[in-house]
Amino acid sequence: MELDFGPAExxxxxxxxxxxxxGSMPVSQPFDSAQGKPPPTPPAPPASARSAQEAPxxxxxxxxxxxxxxxxxxxxxxxxxxxLLGLGYLGFTILSEQGAPTxxxxxxxxxxxxxxPLPDATTSVxxxxxxxxxxxxxxxxxxxxxxxxxxxxxTRDAIRKKDLATIQTYxxxxxxxxxxxPISSTIAKLNDSTNSVVTALxxxxxxxxxxxxxDPEYFYGYKSPNGKTYTLSARLENTADPEGKQEGAxxxxxxxx
Numbered sequence: 001m002e003l004d005f006g007p008a009e010x011x012x013x014x015x016x017x018x019x020x021x022x023g024s025m026p027v028s029q030p031f032d033s034a035q036g037k038p039p040p041t042p043p044a045p046p047a048s049a050r051s052a053q054e055a056p057x058x059x060x061x062x063x064x065x066x067x068x069x070x071x072x073x074x075x076x077x078x079x080x081x082x083x084l085l086g087l088g089y090l091g092f093t094i095l096s097e098q099g100a101p102t103x104x105x106x107x108x109x110x111x112x113x114x115x116x117p118l119p120d121a122t123t124s125v126x127x128x129x130x131x132x133x134x135x136x137x138x139x140x141x142x143x144x145x146x147x148x149x150x151x152x153x154x155t156r157d158a159i160r161k162k163d164l165a166t167i168q169t170y171x172x173x174x175x176x177x178x179x180x181x182p183i184s185s186t187i188a189k190l191n192d193s194t195n196s197v198v199t200a201l202x203x204x205x206x207x208x209x210x211x212x213x214x215d216p217e218y219f220y221g222y223k224s225p226n227g228k229t230y231t232l233s234a235r236l237e238n239t240a241d242p243e244g245k246q247e248g249a250x251x252x253x254x255x256x257x
Contacts, residue, residue: 153237156213157253160234161243163210163220164255167232170205171257180227181257187221187233197222231256 167190175181182200190198191211198209212218212234224230232255236244239251246252 157236157238157241160212160218160220160236161253163212164232164234164253166210167220167222168255168257170201170209171230173205174201181224181230182222183224183227184222185225187223190220190222191215229257 171181182197184197188195188197190209192198193202202208210220212220218235218237221233222230223233233247233252234254236251236253238244239246241251241253244251244253
């Protein structure tokens, strides 16, 4: 059994020698063997089309670069440096003027002040004034020596008072053992090692009794007529000491028991 689909349609042929559209690339034509020659070459596209075809699709737009303006910064830095240098020079000048040496020269206690030569108005001759030397009286050394001597006198008198207090401790030790103090009806000089009072205390209660620094002119005295009481005395150099009193030609400091 055969099916009938109607008359067969001839195959479609492409159109021949159509002009190419603007902007399209030429299409190669098949070779015509019947005529024995190649098909004609299509005309070239216009220059505007070629330039459009050859031009890149997109181009990066160039951004203009602004020039760097460093001139103002340089001028500002230079101005600051100049100001700092000026201030430093001004400070150095002020310090130099303050630290400048004076014309007055001190020599010991004498001050020498040189004077500036003054012109003589009548003779028009420059004369020089002799430098004036102001000498200070040498009272400083005298005052110092007097002060030192006074302190030395007071120091020696203080030692004398302390020595009498020390001798009192030996007398009390003697009294605690014997029941009375060493007897001496007259003032015994304790700088005499052969005195009975000295031998009573030395060497049992002490190896030696204190002596005045200016012995034998100054000495320590002891007196006890009955052994129940006693009086120790020391000659003072400072006659203004309120703890001393005048005894004839001597100014004495005494302690009693």
